[in-house]
Amino acid sequence: MSEGLSDPKAMRALAHPARLMILNRLGVEGSATATEVAEIAGITPSAASYHLRMLAKYGFVEDAPPRGDGRERLWKTANAQLSVASLPGDQPDVRDAKVSLMLALRRDANEEADRALAQVERDSAEWRDATRFSRTRIRVDAEEMARLNESIEKLIAPYLARHRDEKDAPSGARVAEVQVNLFPVPKRPVQGLPTEDHDSAR
Template sequence: MTEARPERRQMTVSDPQVMRALAHPARIAIMEHLGRVEGGATATECAEVAGLSPSATSYHLRALAKSGLVEQAPSRGDARERLWRTVGQGLMVDAGRSAGPEVRAAEQALVEAHAARDLERARDWLRRAGDEPPEWYDAALFSDTVLLLTAEELAGLNEAVSALFEPYRQRNRQGDAPAGGRSVAVHYRVVPLA
């Protein structure tokens, strides 16, 4: 069993096998859940968010562990209970500029799996938006903006947006939800147009 660590750093994924291991809706849900919970979670707890049985979720957890993305976490006191946690505090996928076709295909599959999940979240919101409390309805935002930037300005914009997110990421990792707080999906993509 792995001991607790004081600080977990963001992982950069460039290995096509790891990208393919991640490009599955259940594994994306499991990784996201483990990234939000302090101390780790069991296969049964992950199964609830992945929409699978605990045994199917255990299979996915073992595959993620084999890829170096999750590991066993210290027990909560019950030695029979197996907890899992992410190895890093977040993931960045980067095939690299010189990546070959196999790596590019794996990266594309992973990005498309995330995009499909993001699209389903937006659709889910639209289906239930009219039933949401007014403050949540009014605070939700869909925005599509085209900006004229240099590469240097774009890098600066990305850094500024990431800095804006950081206090809320810290709160999320610490499980320190404010009264009335909800998990909110923020989709931020910046891609140059042709």
């Protein structure tokens, strides 16, 4: 299994909301100009150009073949490793950069889920029935959890939007999102009983 990103500068460059949105846009819909990705990220084309150059600096995006008269610069995702995992031997600066990136990815994922939840009732009955928001507690050891993650990745692989062209998908296919979180549940601190029963004083 790949150990994922390890360059602190690259991870800090990626841990930016606009850059994550730009990367998602390029990964799902293909090559685009700075103006086109700016619309998705809600920023100016000049800001989008800056973010694209920063993503290119660390190997996340690259120039795409031109379209039309070739006057506009097109960008596409590069074959860069986008996974991140905390490892026992990580140096403090690497660990801090990984935590920042993982927090940024979680915020982005939560916002995506919130948007989907806000409009789920507007979808067709077919799509509402297929949509799931769930949490499940399991009991596993570390090896079992790692194997479970590998199985989930293999199950999802044939459907990845960046590899599955629209013409290869069934009619009516849409871009959907799978969010997988596998982590050992930390023990909650014991809060103790309140010193006063505020409800009984009313």
